[in-house]
Amino acid sequence: MKKEIGNVLFKSINNKNNSIRLITSTNNSSNENVGLLGIKELKTPKGWEDLFHKKNEKINEIRDHIIPIKINQESTIEQLKETLYYIDGISRELCDLMDPAQFVMNVIPYGPHKIESHKAFLKMSDTVNRLNANSDLYQLLLVIRDHKHYHQLPNDHQLFLNEMIKESEVNGINLKPKEKYEIMKLKDEIFAQGSMFIEQSLNSYKHPPNVTLNIPYSSLVGHLPLKYLQQLPPKKPDGNVPFIPTDYLVAGILKYIPDPNIRYSVHRLQSISNCYDSVLNHLVQLISKRYQLAKTLGCENYSFYELKNKLLKTPTQDLSKEYKEKSDEELNKLIEIKKRMEPNNPNNDKIFSFDLPFYKNQMSKEFYKSHSLDKEELSQYFTLENVLNGLNIIVNKLFNSQLKIVPMNNGESWDKSVIKFNLLRNDENKTILGIMYLDPWERQDKATGCVNHPIGLGYKKFKILKNNLKNNLKNEDDDDDEYNDEYNLPKCSITCSFTQNNFNEPLKSKLQHSDVETLFHEFGHALHTLMSRCNFQHLCGTRGPTDFIEIPSTLMENFSWNQDLLQQFAINSMGKPISNEMVTNLKKTRNLFQGIETQEQISLAFLDLKLHTVETDKNTSTNIGDTNMSPAQILSTLHQQQIGIHGTVSNFFLTSFNHLFYYGASYYSYLLAKDYSKRIWINHFDSGKQLNLEKGQFYQQNFLKPGASIDPSLILNKFINKNK
Structure with a gap:
C-alpha cells in the first residue's frame, strides 16, 4: 500500500470540510505517454493489436498449463482452488481487453481508437467462443464439481465453479460440433447487429x-x-x-x-420518416438472431434463455397494478389542463403521444409556480463542483473515504474535459481504493445520456498466476505499479452529456436536479466497482445478474433527495445553503409524474420481453415475427393499455433505447431494482435518517465488497426486513 507520490499543492474548491480537493501538481507526471486509460499498450491506436496478442498469448498459456492437469480424488483442496484461480486468470486476461474496448467503442467518437478497439474486441470475442466450446476445460470443471472435497471449497469458489459450468452449458458445450459452430456464428452475428443498432441510433440525427x-x-x-x-x-x-x-x-x-x-x-x-429504417432493420435482425440462438440451445425463446440467469426468474406485473391508480390520477390532471387550453378541441378528453410532452411541461410549470420554485434559481445550488462535493460527503460519512481530483497523465485521457478521481481511504497512508474518470459534458458525436463502464476490477492477485507457468505469467505492469497491492486496483468511468454553461470555470457549470439524480445513479455503479474486493475477477463488482447490479445505482438516487445531505452541498454563489422550503417543494416534484413515468418504464419492459418472446423467424424489415407489428406499434398499444395514452409512438424512441441490445429481455430489472433499493433505503438507512459510518460500512462489507461472490438473495436478506 503506497502513498500518493510527488510534491502536490492542494487547492480546496470551497470551504466545506468535506469538499472535493483539486490536486495541482508542481511536478505533475512526467511527459511519458502512459497510454489511453493508463494502459501502456494503448499509446497509439495500433496498440490495440499489441494488447490483443499479449492477452491472447497469456490465455493460451494458462489453457495449455491447466488442461494437462489431472484432477482426481486424490487431489488436495488446495489443488482444486489453484485450478479455479487459473481458470479465473483466463477471465481476467479476456476482460483486460474487452472492458476498455467496450468503453472506447461506446464513448470515444469515430476515429482510429474506435476502429482498432472494435477489431481487437472481435478477435477476443472469437477467443471467448473457442473457450466456451473447449470440452477439455468443461470436463475439468465437472471433475472439480464431482470431487470429494467440493463441499469443503469456500462458498465463493463453489459459486464461481458453478457459474463457469453454467456459462459453458448455456453456450452449447454439450451440442454436436456443427451446432457449436452455429452457436458461435450466431453470437458473432448478434454482436455485429447489436453494434450496428447502437451506431445507427447514435448517427440517425445526421x-x-x-x-x-x-x-x-x-x-x-x-x-x-x-x-x-x-x-x-x-x-x-x-x-x-x-x-x-x-x-x-x-x-x-x-x-x-x-x-x-x-x-x-x-x-x-x-x-x-425513413431516417430510422436502418436502426429498425438492425434491431429486427438482432432479435431474430437471438431467437435462433435460444432455439438452438433448446429454449422456447430468448426471454426464457435470458431470465434463467436472473435474480428473479419471472418478472412481475405487481408494480403495474401498484402504480395504476396514481398514473390514472396524473393523466386526469393532464386532461384537465388540456380542456382548459383547448376548449374547442373535440378530442380534449384524450392525451395523445404528441400531447404528452407539452402537457407534462405545462403541469410542471404550474406546479413549480404554485410552490414558488424556479428551475434557474434551483440550478444555482447545483454546480458540478457542489454535486461532486455531495458525492464526497457521502463517501466520507458512509465509508470514511474521500474523492480527490488528480492530474491526468500524458496520453491517459480521451478528451480535455475528462476529470480523474482517486477514491482514498481516510487512513494514515491515504490508501487508494480505486480510480474513476468523469466525462461530464455533451459534445458533438458523443452519445446522449449517462453510463458507467468498468475498466478494471478489484480481484485478488494470486502468486500462482505469476510464478508457476513456463513463461512466467506475471502481469508486467506489477513491477512499476504505483498502487501494487494484494488486490488489483479497480477503475471505472462515468460518461454523461450534461450541458456545459460555464466554459471559463467548467466546475461552476449549473446542473438541473434531474442531472444530479442521474449522476448519483451512475456513482452508485461506480462504488460497486471501486469497493468490490473478491477472489475471482468473474464475480467482482458489477459482474452479477442485471436485476441485482442495478440496486446500488437506484439506491444512490435516494441520496440526491435527502434534505440533510442537500443542505450540506447545495450552496449558491453567495454561500447560502438551499432552504428547507425549497427542498420540501423540490421533493414534491419527484412524485409529480411518478405513476405515468413508472408505467412508461413498465411498457418498455413489456416491449422488451414481447420482442424477445414472440416467434421471430417470420420477420420483415420492420415488423416482429407473427405480431405483424413494428416495435413502435407494439409500444403504442402498450402505452394505451398501461397509461391511457392514445396515438402512435415514432421510431425515434429506438435511438434512446439501446437497452434492447445491452439488456435484452432484462429491462424489467430497472423496475425491480428500484423496488429493492427503496426497501433498503427505508429498512437499512431509515429513509436517510441514518447516513453514518456504521450503516455505511455494513453496506460496504455486505453488499459492495462481495460483488457477485455471494448469492444475491443472501445479500439482500441482510438488508430487507420483510416484516416492515
Whole structure:
C-alpha cells in the first residue's frame, strides 16, 4: 500500500470540510505517454493489436498449463482452488481487453481508437467462443464439481465453479460440433447487429428526413426557447419557416408549442420518416438472431434463455397494478389542463403521444409556480463542483473515504474535459481504493445520456498466476505499479452529456436536479466497482445478474433527495445553503409524474420481453415475427393499455433505447431494482435518517465488497426486513 507520490499543492474548491480537493501538481507526471486509460499498450491506436496478442498469448498459456492437469480424488483442496484461480486468470486476461474496448467503442467518437478497439474486441470475442466450446476445460470443471472435497471449497469458489459450468452449458458445450459452430456464428452475428443498432441510433440525427413543413414563425417565437430558435432555418418572406423535423427540433416543438396542429404535424412527419429504417432493420435482425440462438440451445425463446440467469426468474406485473391508480390520477390532471387550453378541441378528453410532452411541461410549470420554485434559481445550488462535493460527503460519512481530483497523465485521457478521481481511504497512508474518470459534458458525436463502464476490477492477485507457468505469467505492469497491492486496483468511468454553461470555470457549470439524480445513479455503479474486493475477477463488482447490479445505482438516487445531505452541498454563489422550503417543494416534484413515468418504464419492459418472446423467424424489415407489428406499434398499444395514452409512438424512441441490445429481455430489472433499493433505503438507512459510518460500512462489507461472490438473495436478506 503506497502513498500518493510527488510534491502536490492542494487547492480546496470551497470551504466545506468535506469538499472535493483539486490536486495541482508542481511536478505533475512526467511527459511519458502512459497510454489511453493508463494502459501502456494503448499509446497509439495500433496498440490495440499489441494488447490483443499479449492477452491472447497469456490465455493460451494458462489453457495449455491447466488442461494437462489431472484432477482426481486424490487431489488436495488446495489443488482444486489453484485450478479455479487459473481458470479465473483466463477471465481476467479476456476482460483486460474487452472492458476498455467496450468503453472506447461506446464513448470515444469515430476515429482510429474506435476502429482498432472494435477489431481487437472481435478477435477476443472469437477467443471467448473457442473457450466456451473447449470440452477439455468443461470436463475439468465437472471433475472439480464431482470431487470429494467440493463441499469443503469456500462458498465463493463453489459459486464461481458453478457459474463457469453454467456459462459453458448455456453456450452449447454439450451440442454436436456443427451446432457449436452455429452457436458461435450466431453470437458473432448478434454482436455485429447489436453494434450496428447502437451506431445507427447514435448517427440517425445526421440523416434528417428529406421533407419540410412550413410553420408560421409567429407560432414559434415566444414559446420555443432560444436554443431551438437558433437551430431553425431562416424565415421566408411569407413569414413561414421551412421546418425540417430533426430529432432535436421535434423534441422542442412537442414540449413547448401550444398549437396542437403544429405538434401533430411535426410528430407525424417524424413518425413517417425513413431516417430510422436502418436502426429498425438492425434491431429486427438482432432479435431474430437471438431467437435462433435460444432455439438452438433448446429454449422456447430468448426471454426464457435470458431470465434463467436472473435474480428473479419471472418478472412481475405487481408494480403495474401498484402504480395504476396514481398514473390514472396524473393523466386526469393532464386532461384537465388540456380542456382548459383547448376548449374547442373535440378530442380534449384524450392525451395523445404528441400531447404528452407539452402537457407534462405545462403541469410542471404550474406546479413549480404554485410552490414558488424556479428551475434557474434551483440550478444555482447545483454546480458540478457542489454535486461532486455531495458525492464526497457521502463517501466520507458512509465509508470514511474521500474523492480527490488528480492530474491526468500524458496520453491517459480521451478528451480535455475528462476529470480523474482517486477514491482514498481516510487512513494514515491515504490508501487508494480505486480510480474513476468523469466525462461530464455533451459534445458533438458523443452519445446522449449517462453510463458507467468498468475498466478494471478489484480481484485478488494470486502468486500462482505469476510464478508457476513456463513463461512466467506475471502481469508486467506489477513491477512499476504505483498502487501494487494484494488486490488489483479497480477503475471505472462515468460518461454523461450534461450541458456545459460555464466554459471559463467548467466546475461552476449549473446542473438541473434531474442531472444530479442521474449522476448519483451512475456513482452508485461506480462504488460497486471501486469497493468490490473478491477472489475471482468473474464475480467482482458489477459482474452479477442485471436485476441485482442495478440496486446500488437506484439506491444512490435516494441520496440526491435527502434534505440533510442537500443542505450540506447545495450552496449558491453567495454561500447560502438551499432552504428547507425549497427542498420540501423540490421533493414534491419527484412524485409529480411518478405513476405515468413508472408505467412508461413498465411498457418498455413489456416491449422488451414481447420482442424477445414472440416467434421471430417470420420477420420483415420492420415488423416482429407473427405480431405483424413494428416495435413502435407494439409500444403504442402498450402505452394505451398501461397509461391511457392514445396515438402512435415514432421510431425515434429506438435511438434512446439501446437497452434492447445491452439488456435484452432484462429491462424489467430497472423496475425491480428500484423496488429493492427503496426497501433498503427505508429498512437499512431509515429513509436517510441514518447516513453514518456504521450503516455505511455494513453496506460496504455486505453488499459492495462481495460483488457477485455471494448469492444475491443472501445479500439482500441482510438488508430487507420483510416484516416492515
